[in-house]
Amino acid sequence: MAWHIIALQQLINGLALGSVYALIALGYTMVYGIIRLINFAHGDIYMLGAYFGFYAITMLKLPLVPAMIVSMAAAAVVGVLLERIAYKPLRNSSRIAVLITAIGASLLLQSTAQLVFGASFKPFPQAMAFRRIQLGPVFMTNRQLLIFGVAVLLMVILHVIVQYTKLGKAMRAVSMDKEAALLMGINVDRIISATFAIGSALAAAAGILVGMYYNRIDPYMGMMPGLKAFVAAVLGGIGVVPGAVLGGLLMGVAENMVVTLGSSTLRDAVAFAILIVVLLFRPNGLLGKKGIEKV
Amino acid sequence: MSSSKWKTMVVCTFLVIALAVPGFAQGDVIKIGLISSLTGSVSTYGQSVRNAVTMAVDDINAAGGINGRQISLVILDDKGDGTEAAQAARRLIDRENVALILGPVITPCVMAVAPICQAAGIPMLTPTGTGDQITTVGDYIFRGAYKDSFQGSIMAQFAALNLGLKEAAIIYDVANDYSVGLRNAFKATFEEFGGKVIAEESYSTGDTDFSAQLTSLAMRNPQALFIPDYYSTAGPILMQARLMGMDSVMLGVDGWDSPDLSALAGGFEEGGYIVNHYSADVDSEVTQTFIKRYTEKFGQAPDALAALGYDGVLIMAKALEEAGSTDPEAIKHALGTVQNIEAVTGTINMDPEGTPIKSAVILKISGGKWELVDQIDPVGR
Numbered sequence: 001m002a003w004h005i006i007a008l009q010q011l012i013n014g015l016a017l018g019s020v021y022a023l024i025a026l027g028y029t030m031v032y033g034i035i036r037l038i039n040f041a042h043g044d045i046y047m048l049g050a051y052f053g054f055y056a057i058t059m060l061k062l063p064l065v066p067a068m069i070v071s072m073a074a075a076a077v078v079g080v081l082l083e084r085i086a087y088k089p090l091r092n093s094s095r096i097a098v099l100i101t102a103i104g105a106s107l108l109l110q111s112t113a114q115l116v117f118g119a120s121f122k123p124f125p126q127a128m129a130f131r132r133i134q135l136g137p138v139f140m141t142n143r144q145l146l147i148f149g150v151a152v153l154l155m156v157i158l159h160v161i162v163q164y165t166k167l168g169k170a171m172r173a174v175s176m177d178k179e180a181a182l183l184m185g186i187n188v189d190r191i192i193s194a195t196f197a198i199g200s201a202l203a204a205a206a207g208i209l210v211g212m213y214y215n216r217i218d219p220y221m222g223m224m225p226g227l228k229a230f231v232a233a234v235l236g237g238i239g240v241v242p243g244a245v246l247g248g249l250l251m252g253v254a255e256n257m258v259v260t261l262g263s264s265t266l267r268d269a270v271a272f273a274i275l276i277v278v279l280l281f282r283p284n285g286l287l288g289k290k291g292i293e294k295v
Numbered sequence: 296m297s298s299s300k301w302k303t304m305v306v307c308t309f310l311v312i313a314l315a316v317p318g319f320a321q322g323d324v325i326k327i328g329l330i331s332s333l334t335g336s337v338s339t340y341g342q343s344v345r346n347a348v349t350m351a352v353d354d355i356n357a358a359g360g361i362n363g364r365q366i367s368l369v370i371l372d373d374k375g376d377g378t379e380a381a382q383a384a385r386r387l388i389d390r391e392n393v394a395l396i397l398g399p400v401i402t403p404c405v406m407a408v409a410p411i412c413q414a415a416g417i418p419m420l421t422p423t424g425t426g427d428q429i430t431t432v433g434d435y436i437f438r439g440a441y442k443d444s445f446q447g448s449i450m451a452q453f454a455a456l457n458l459g460l461k462e463a464a465i466i467y468d469v470a471n472d473y474s475v476g477l478r479n480a481f482k483a484t485f486e487e488f489g490g491k492v493i494a495e496e497s498y499s500t501g502d503t504d505f506s507a508q509l510t511s512l513a514m515r516n517p518q519a520l521f522i523p524d525y526y527s528t529a530g531p532i533l534m535q536a537r538l539m540g541m542d543s544v545m546l547g548v549d550g551w552d553s554p555d556l557s558a559l560a561g562g563f564e565e566g567g568y569i570v571n572h573y574s575a576d577v578d579s580e581v582t583q584t585f586i587k588r589y590t591e592k593f594g595q596a597p598d599a600l601a602a603l604g605y606d607g608v609l610i611m612a613k614a615l616e617e618a619g620s621t622d623p624e625a626i627k628h629a630l631g632t633v634q635n636i637e638a639v640t641g642t643i644n645m646d647p648e649g650t651p652i653k654s655a656v657i658l659k660i661s662g663g664k665w666e667l668v669d670q671i672d673p674v675g676r
Contacts, residue, residue, distance in 0.1 A: 012509075013506040013510055018503055114334075130538055132538065143538075215561055220501075221503070224501065260507065268499065
């Protein structure tokens with residue numbers, strides 16, 4: 001088969017994978033934008049989202065969409081609690097202290113998940129039929145379409161919240177200057193909580209979509225996608241919302257193209273090679289603002 | 296000296312003797328360690344092995360033990376992880392003073408434990424490890440299963456001769472010795488029989504997205520796809536491959552045998568072929584009795600891992616009986632020479648290198664069940 005068709009098919013696969021990275025990357029970037037913290041536990045919220053969805057479908061017998069909403073709500077609660085318990089007391093400490101706490105929180109969530117849900121790989125309940133959608137010479141599965149569709153929908157909702165609501169305005173204000181926002185009568189604590197809630201809900205949605213797509217979940221599933229989404233956020237410019245989407249999609253497509261062009265073993269290496277190259281030439285990311293920022 | 300002091304001294308003396316002489320302290324039992332993957336990515340293997348091993352040990356103890364001595368089993372979980380397996384082996388050797396270690400279950404864990412047992416001079420018998428390199432670690436290392444080079448070439452031979460396939464593609468895990476070994480054996484034998492491996496793709500342990508690799512493979516439209524990996528990875532690959540529209544014949548290995556395969560593959564494993572250690576359809580009394588008792592006791596039919604676990608204990612028991620003591624040297628010698636064990640997976644004769652000589656079966660998944668297609672003897676291999 002012709003090269004361009006293979007490339008087109010890999011582009012479709014890449015966009016589906018990339019929208020998952022983008023959904024996770026949004027959480028990283030929003031939290032970073034508000035409190036300048038790389039929340040390393042974010043990948044584990046994504047994992048918890050997949051498990052919440054699993055139990056919503058198997059135990060509560062919910063259909064896919066309500067299960068997704070329940071899981072997003074539950075993950076939002078976990079995200080807010082995490083911030084309140086682990087990060088808030090350290091808000092005025094050095095940034096390295098908070099960063100280490102985030103890594104600790106990540107390990108805590110993984111181990112707790114292993115204890116509660118078991119360490120075995122779980123098959124995800126298949127809440128929808130398998131279908132292939134032919135688009136000329138290439139095709140998409142209905143799961144890829146679902147991932148892509150839900151990701152775009154959630155990103156549009158997020159965009160509306162950030163740009164056109166009072167909450168979004170407050171979030172942008174806190175991101176620009178926390179003290180000034182406080183003086184203007186904005187409840188900074190509440191805005192930070194809202195940011196964690198929204199970011200965690202997006203990650204949970206990604207977790208369920210991935211569970212459906214790959215049909216397998218486990219307590220450590222958040223590690224690699226979490227790291228790659230972090231790279232995606234840095235690639236797009238950390239703290240910049242459209243940057244996370246761009247970075248995620250680019251990462252997904254790049255990984256798939258590497259497999260097409262050469263070796264499938266180089267796939268993970270490429271993700272991190274991109275990070276190094278971006279940091280060398282555009283330390284603020286593709287859509288990042290100028291200015292020195294220590295991470 | 297008062298009489299109470301005398302009593303104290305006598306008691307102390309006995310205590311010292313009791314502690315100094317191991318046989319005195321543990322009573323007359325033979326302590327055996329089992330390292331199994333009870334949790335983690337291959338947990339169904341480990342649970343099957345543990346179930347079957349405990350059942351077999353209970354049987355032996357109920358029948359009066361080995362040479363009149365009861366077996367006491369210490370079970371540790373390696374979570375399917377080499378580092379955990381090595382720690383478990385250290386604990387069994389240093390603290391539990393076991394006479395022999397059964398397990399671990401999967402090749403990567405076995406390869407972490409084997410050098411430790413060899414160095415400590417404690418015999419190790421993995422009932423299930425298939426990696427070729429396992430028994431080359433040393434003379435204290437034994438297994439109860441066939442080798443991957445045998446398994447991989449049996450599948451290639453079956454694909455080329457029985458199924459008449461000319462072209463095949465392979466997708467395998469570059470980070471796992473088991474998967475790589477099987478890929479090498481399959482490729483060599485398939486080409487020896489005139490077939491051609493037209494495309495190969497690889498991934499790393501823990502990957503979940505195979506769409507890029509499978510897209511490349513699907514474009515070549517191979518007659519068959521060989522997937523040498525454990526059920527937890529083979530399942531999602533099978534599903535993703537079928538959804539890509541691949542209609543190739545799916546070829547697998549013993550790693551596919553798990554009650555969880557069907558759920559992980561979304562039912563798309565139907566029609567696939569695997570090489571396995573045993574078939575429930577074999578008309579042997581030992582096999583059928585085992586299946587009946589196991590099913591009654593654990594509420595599900597035994598898979599090949601359970602059968603191998605049970606056979607592992609049979610090999611161990613015969614060797615311990617012939618050794619007549621728990622002297623490692625004697626056990627080692629007996630393990631390499633025991634013959635004619637009527638076991639669940641067939642008649643077992645150990646070869647001095649540490650691998651049993653026995654046949655393999657080809658199974659087909661048909662209507663959600665494993666059906667016996669062919670039985671292949673290890674003649675000339």
